[in-house]
Amino acid sequence: MPQPLPVLINRSGGTAAALGARLEETVREAFAPSGRAIDLELLDGGEMAEAIRRRSRAPVVAVGGGDGTLGGAAQALRGKRAALAILPLGTRNHLARALGIPLDLAEAATVAATGERRRMDLGRAGERVFVNNASIGIYPQLVRERDRRALPKWLGTIPAAWRVLRTMRPRRYRLAVDGELREVRTPLLFVGNNRYSLDPRTLGHRESLEEGRLSLCAVRAEGPGHLLKFACKVLLGLADADTDFEDLLEARAITVEGEGEIGVALDGEVVKMALPLALDILPAALGVVAPRVPAGRQPLYSRTH
Secondary structure, X not given: OXXXXXXXXXXXXHHHHHHHHHHHHHHHHHHHHHOOOEEXXXXXXXXXXXXXXXXXXXXXXXXXXXXXXXXXXXXXXXXXXXXXXXXXXXXXXXXXXXXXXXXXXXXXXXXXXXXXXXXEEEEEEOOEEEOOEEEEEHHHHHHHHHHOOOOOHHHHHHHHHHHHHHOOOOEEEEEEEOOEEEEEEEOEEEEEEOOOOOOOOOOOOOOOOOOOOEEEEEEOOOOHHHHHHHHHHHHOOOOOOOOOEEEEEEEOEEEXXXXXXXXXXXXXXXXXXXXXXXXXXXXXXXXXXEOOOOOOOOOOOOOEO
16 A cells, blocks of 8 residues: 655645635545545645655655745755655646646646656756746846735735836846857846747747756846836737847856846745856756656656656
């Protein structure tokens, strides 16, 4: 008989916090149809990393939370025996979507209990890894401004964006991209774990997490009005690679040159990092549990664990 599946839930954010006192019952009910016994822990965000490290010898560790929580889980499980199973209990759940994990909790629990082990790339900034992206510039400022307010994230974003846009100034960055030196002037540097689509039909999606490449986007914006226009175009799926970006390329390694410290949003969590800041891709660095692929169909991720 298999050992109970460790299930670690960040109860302090996103969907999990909204469930309140019903959280434990809801999670147990989600796993019941699979028949898989679970060892459930409901934890505050600050307790998650240690709990995941403690469970890293298990074959699979199921983690419930948003992309920031999953980025922390990837940091703890990178290079370890355990594969990460995802319960999408955050606000946007970008990684779950990229892996094809159902957003319905009961369906995601079935994948966690019965899915296939695969491997995915991780991005790295300094000593920290990221599962989705690292952002420098206006986005970390917006997150800090939003988190100062005692409001839900979606609501706090509105006044935060207004304040940040009013004071926005593009910054000049010196970069080494796969060893080639270049300068860009932008309010936002975005470095993605693999390629993000700019096609209007699949905007912001990733077809693969195993190509071993970072994507670099430097937004072109001359002032608040221009950046606001760009944001509207992104929301409408109208972003144009030729006119809306100062730079748009792929690389295996990027260094942001300079001295001092800089704010970086890793999977939406803002941290201070020292310059120069090295970013690179770690191929096949994390085991994950993904939905089983029917016979005859091409899997999203071809690397087996």
